[in-house]
Amino acid sequence: MSLLRYDVTTGDWLVLASARASRPDRTGERRRSEPAPHVPHDPDCPFCAGNEAKTPPTIDAEPDPADASRWSVRLIENKFPALMSDARTERRLTGPLFREMDGHGRHEVLIESPDHGRALAEQPAAQVVRVLEVLHRRATALGRDPRLEVVQIFKNSGSAAGSSIPHPHFQIIATPIVPRQLRIKFETAADHYQVTGSSVYVELCRAEVEAAVRVVASNEDFVAFTPFASRTPYEVWILPRQAAPTFDLADRATLPALAALLIDVLGRLRAVLDDPPFNLIVNSAPRRHADEPDFVWHIEILPRLAHAAGFELATGMAINPVEPELAAERLRERTRRDP
Amino acid sequence: MSLLRYDVTTGDWLVLASARASRPDRTGERRRSEPAPHVPHDPDCPFCAGNEAKTPPTIDAEPDPADASRWSVRLIENKFPALMSDARTERRLTGPLFREMDGHGRHEVLIESPDHGRALAEQPAAQVVRVLEVLHRRATALGRDPRLEVVQIFKNSGSAAGSSIPHPHFQIIATPIVPRQLRIKFETAADHYQVTGSSVYVELCRAEVEAAVRVVASNEDFVAFTPFASRTPYEVWILPRQAAPTFDLADRATLPALAALLIDVLGRLRAVLDDPPFNLIVNSAPRRHADEPDFVWHIEILPRLAHAAGFELATGMAINPVEPELAAERLRERTRRDP
Numbered sequence: 310m311s312l313l314r315y316d317v318t319t320g321d322w323l324v325l326a327s328a329r330a331s332r333p334d335r336t337g338e339r340r341r342s343e344p345a346p347h348v349p350h351d352p353d354c355p356f357c358a359g360n361e362a363k364t365p366p367t368i369d370a371e372p373d374p375a376d377a378s379r380w381s382v383r384l385i386e387n388k389f390p391a392l393m394s395d396a397r398t399e400r401r402l403t404g405p406l407f408r409e410m411d412g413h414g415r416h417e418v419l420i421e422s423p424d425h426g427r428a429l430a431e432q433p434a435a436q437v438v439r440v441l442e443v444l445h446r447r448a449t450a451l452g453r454d455p456r457l458e459v460v461q462i463f464k465n466s467g468s469a470a471g472s473s474i475p476h477p478h479f480q481i482i483a484t485p486i487v488p489r490q491l492r493i494k495f496e497t498a499a500d501h502y503q504v505t506g507s508s509v510y511v512e513l514c515r516a517e518v519e520a521a522v523r524v525v526a527s528n529e530d531f532v533a534f535t536p537f538a539s540r541t542p543y544e545v546w547i548l549p550r551q552a553a554p555t556f557d558l559a560d561r562a563t564l565p566a567l568a569a570l571l572i573d574v575l576g577r578l579r580a581v582l583d584d585p586p587f588n589l590i591v592n593s594a595p596r597r598h599a600d601e602p603d604f605v606w607h608i609e610i611l612p613r614l615a616h617a618a619g620f621e622l623a624t625g626m627a628i629n630p631v632e633p634e635l636a637a638e639r640l641r642e643r644t645r646r647d648p
Numbered sequence: 649m650s651l652l653r654y655d656v657t658t659g660d661w662l663v664l665a666s667a668r669a670s671r672p673d674r675t676g677e678r679r680r681s682e683p684a685p686h687v688p689h690d691p692d693c694p695f696c697a698g699n700e701a702k703t704p705p706t707i708d709a710e711p712d713p714a715d716a717s718r719w720s721v722r723l724i725e726n727k728f729p730a731l732m733s734d735a736r737t738e739r740r741l742t743g744p745l746f747r748e749m750d751g752h753g754r755h756e757v758l759i760e761s762p763d764h765g766r767a768l769a770e771q772p773a774a775q776v777v778r779v780l781e782v783l784h785r786r787a788t789a790l791g792r793d794p795r796l797e798v799v800q801i802f803k804n805s806g807s808a809a810g811s812s813i814p815h816p817h818f819q820i821i822a823t824p825i826v827p828r829q830l831r832i833k834f835e836t837a838a839d840h841y842q843v844t845g846s847s848v849y850v851e852l853c854r855a856e857v858e859a860a861v862r863v864v865a866s867n868e869d870f871v872a873f874t875p876f877a878s879r880t881p882y883e884v885w886i887l888p889r890q891a892a893p894t895f896d897l898a899d900r901a902t903l904p905a906l907a908a909l910l911i912d913v914l915g916r917l918r919a920v921l922d923d924p925p926f927n928l929i930v931n932s933a934p935r936r937h938a939d940e941p942d943f944v945w946h947i948e949i950l951p952r953l954a955h956a957a958g959f960e961l962a963t964g965m966a967i968n969p970v971e972p973e974l975a976a977e978r979l980r981e982r983t984r985r986d987p
Contacts, residue, residue: 314876314877315877316875316877316879317836317840317848317852317877318833318836318837318848318849318852319832319833319836320832320836321877321879321964321965321966322965323877323878323879323965323966323967323968324965324966324967324968325968325969325971326967326968326969327969327970327971327974328969329967329969330969330970391959391967404855404858404859404876405851405855406848406851406852406855406876407855407859407876459963461959461962461963463957463958463959463961463962464958465957465958468955469955470955470957470958471954471955471956471957471958471960472957480958480959482959484963484965488963488964488965489832489964490963490964490965491962491963491964493658493659493828493832494657494658497656497657497658497659498657501656509656509657509745510657512744512745513656513657513745516743516744516745516746519743520743520746536655537653537743537745537746538653538654538655538656538660538662539662540655540660540662588957588958588961588962589958590958590961590962592962609962611961613955615810616807616808616809616810616952617810617956618802618804618809618810618811618927619802619803619804619809619810619819619927619928619929620730620800620802620819620821621810622802622927622929622950623800623802623830623927623929623931623948624798624800624823624827624829624830625660625827625828625829625830626660626661626662626663626823626827626829627660627662627663628662628663628665628668628730629662629663629664629665630664630665630666630667630668630669631666631669632664632666635666
């Protein structure tokens with residue numbers, strides 16, 4: 310059972326999830342300079358094919374196109390969930406200023422393929438499309454639950470990015486509140502729309518395409534760029550050319566173009582930064598704003614090349630030592646990783 | 649030369665400081681389980697006595713009480729500063745939505761003692777008082793500059809906490825803007841004061857003392873507790889019993905009590921968590937709110953036991969696997985580290 314607690318000094322909610330303290334760390338200690346040998350199967354990995362009994366049951370899956378008795382993408386509940394269904398969402402005061410609620414929500418895992426060692430950037434395009442299809446379907450289903458405010462899709466790659474299982478996977482956490490950082494983001498977008506009559510994300514995408522210096526790659530449906538205000542070195546955003554407030558409202562017909570650009574951009578990052586640890590975030594408007602034109606869903610890829618230090622934790626103000634214009638130039642020059 | 653850039657999607661400013669990309673990392677790769685041998689002097693360390701010529705000149709110092717020709721605490725400008733004096737604070741638009749300004753501000757380093765290997769928790773109380781005296785003096789001086797909005801004092805200990813030089817030191821970064829995360833914190837405190845007529849920090853300190861379950865240690869002038877809404881395992885706050893909005897407005901006569909509690913709390917963290925990497929943050933109201941009773945300066949100590957992952961980066965919502973009540977209980981049980 311987890312709890313949400315409210316911080317009266319900031320307006321943040323946080324999750325207390327003591328069950329997660331017992332989850333195993335299976336990442337080992339690979340040094341970054343060692344070439345990673347490709348291990349397609351690890352008999353001890355709970356996400357590998359054949360070990361399905363070690364995980365919670367399948368929620369959704371895509372079959373292997375070559376053998377329908379096998380899965381090629383599999384979505385399950387997280388075995389050590391930060392939030393769980395069927396908890397109550399009433400807030401209670403446990404003392405003056407001490408507000409908390411049960412940890413209602415969802416915490417799920419999408420296993421990207423049966424292959425233990427194949428990174429998303431190295432998957433065939435059709436497999437990445439299947440991953441996106443399952444994420445899209447699940448986001449649609451979770452978006453219908455009126456007790457879930459935000460459906461946050463993300464991916465941690467590498468232990469420095471917070472991953473505890475090396476088998477490539479995405480995660481989904483759906484929360485019963487709108488976290489303050491997101492609330493500010495959505496309010497900023499709503500304010501911008503009220504003033505200008507257009508979405509700040511549409512304008513930003515247009516301005517980055519016009520400035521051209523930070524564009525990394527693009528295709529008919531998506532644009533990838535290192536944003537003007539990049540918080541981390543080699544931060545990359547992918548924005549759809551066709552605006553929609555949430556990922557599940559994106560046109561399914563554009564998912565192959567997204568898969569192609571994702572493989573391209575992640576391949577460039579691997580080539581330039583030698584397979585960096587990274588987080589990938591899919592930003593969507595919360596359920597209560599999903600009918601508004603203010604926000605445009607988008608992907609943020611954040612390589613984790615340095616540890617945040619005291620100044621960043623204290624102020625929320627990033628210190629980025631690499632100009633995004635330089636990062637974009639280097640990413641444009643290289644494509645896939647050398648063999 | 650550094651730049652500040654404004655993120656139109658969040659209201660954040662960030663620092664682009666490409667000079668910092670060239671700073672050396674001198675932390676090496678000590679494994680956490682190895683006992684750290686005490687190395688009092690490293691001839692290659694720029695912060696060790698005798699190597700003063702390798703750093704920018706002394707701004708402030710405390711002499712060694714046993715030998716006035718030597719320093720015991722030394723404050724200098726950071727050799728790779730994120731922000732620099734005498735830059736202009738005018739904002740400029742370099743394209744639609746692309747707002748930036750020169751990186752005006754200060755970035756300084758306080759070397760805690762000539763001893764290369766002695767952690768703050770292991771210093772004699774008199775030495776920690778000297779450290780606090782110099783920080784207090786410098787915060788007072790920087791607080792007078794009308795172009796500096798926030799004077800942020802912090803300490804990174806261990807490479808996982810973002811430190812690049814192992815010789816124990818504090819840092820001060822003074823910024824020409826109020827970072828959005830701090831602005832929200834101060835506005836939250838101001839709103840609370842307008843509604844209740846008292847500071848949320850005064851109320852919180854009183855409530856934690858009354859609840860008692862999260863108090864770690866205290867003395868006549870300060871209280872240390874693991875806050876109800878702890879974002880990280882073993883997060884500890886130290887609040888003064890005598891409210892003041894900024895650290896430089898704290899009564900100097902209370903600095904010995906602060907030094908004693910700081911040594912006590914850091915010693916307990918070392919004992920329970922085996923010398924963890926941590927960040928220490930001194931929170932103060934910004935210059936423009938320094939006359940208001942809303943905010944109370946305080947110290948936050950954040951052990952860095954796990955890497956933030958995609959969910960935290962996306963939402964700002966922490967997932968903490970250790971109840972603060974349990975952390976406080978364990979910290980109360982142990983004092984200094986076993987030899």
